[in-house]
Amino acid sequence: MYDPRQAHGKAVDLLYTGVIADTLDRLGHKHGALPHYVRPLAPHWKALGRAVTLSVVSVAAEPATPYQVEMECVDSLKPGDLLVATTHGDLGSALWGELLSTACQARGCVGVVLDALTRDARQIIAMDYPVWAAGFSPLDSKGRLDGLAFNIPIRIGECVIQPGDWVLADMDGVVVVPQHLAEQTFTLALEKVQGENRVRQALAAGESVRATFQRYGIL
Numbered sequence: 346m347y348d349p350r351q352a353h354g355k356a357v358d359l360l361y362t363g364v365i366a367d368t369l370d371r372l373g374h375k376h377g378a379l380p381h382y383v384r385p386l387a388p389h390w391k392a393l394g395r396a397v398t399l400s401v402v403s404v405a406a407e408p409a410t411p412y413q414v415e416m417e418c419v420d421s422l423k424p425g426d427l428l429v430a431t432t433h434g435d436l437g438s439a440l441w442g443e444l445l446s447t448a449c450q451a452r453g454c455v456g457v458v459l460d461a462l463t464r465d466a467r468q469i470i471a472m473d474y475p476v477w478a479a480g481f482s483p484l485d486s487k488g489r490l491d492g493l494a495f496n497i498p499i500r501i502g503e504c505v506i507q508p509g510d511w512v513l514a515d516m517d518g519v520v521v522v523p524q525h526l527a528e529q530t531f532t533l534a535l536e537k538v539q540g541e542n543r544v545r546q547a548l549a550a551g552e553s554v555r556a557t558f559q560r561y562g563i564l
Contacts, residue, residue: 346524349531350425351394357393357531359538365513365520368534372526379519380502382479383458386466390475391515392456394427396506400493401461403435407488415493419445421495424453429511429521432461438484439464446474458512458519460501461490477514478490520533 349357362378369377387563399418428449432440441457443465449457456475463469463478464485496508504521506512511522513532522530 346509347528349527352528353440353531353535356535360393360513360531360534361391362418362513362515362517362520364534364537365522365530368530368537369520369522369526372529374523374526376503376505377520377522379458379504379521380460381428381518383477383501383519384479385475385516386463387470387473387475387516388516390456391429392475393511394425394455395496396508396510396512396521397422397426397454398499398506398508399428399430400495400497400499401430401432401435401440401486401490402493403432403437404489404491406423408491411487411491414495415445418495419448419452422452422454426454427514428454428457429499429501429512430457430459430461431501431508432459432490432517435490436462436479436488437463437482438489439482440486440490441476441478443468443472446472446476450474456514458514463559475514477519479532509515
């Protein structure tokens, strides 16, 4: 299975969500970005990993075995994975927190992306463990949310995430690269980064935006 980190080495560190999103647009995949409200707790964080998905739903009472699916999901994580979880629009309590972040970090999971709320934000930032979330709440999820399944296709906004898709997250947001587009996307994105470097140099030297765009087709 294609792995951009093995295929391109440290060059993947040059990539960012904007150039991946542009490349997916070029390939006709228009719904690769998660909604704008999924934000990193710390602006300097960046993560690239294979998607492990988690689907969580609202409940009206505490289940007989709370957290069961969530625990199974986290315990299944492998180095290089990136956990992507949805609560299907429920923002009534915090799905995430410090202890689950600690468990993910110990398993080599490179980060967590939620369309849900987190708590323990100060501790997670102090751990320097990358988490993207839709906001914060002190309320525990027990009796309010319950895991439905993990490693199934999920949808966040207009973006469908399949287990094993590649996820890149940074300050600008989160983009998801389908497995079947991964090799083409990462290769073209690295080429675009090189082109942008030339454009930047031309603009810094005083060349007009119009002339630079006509020459490189990049803006």
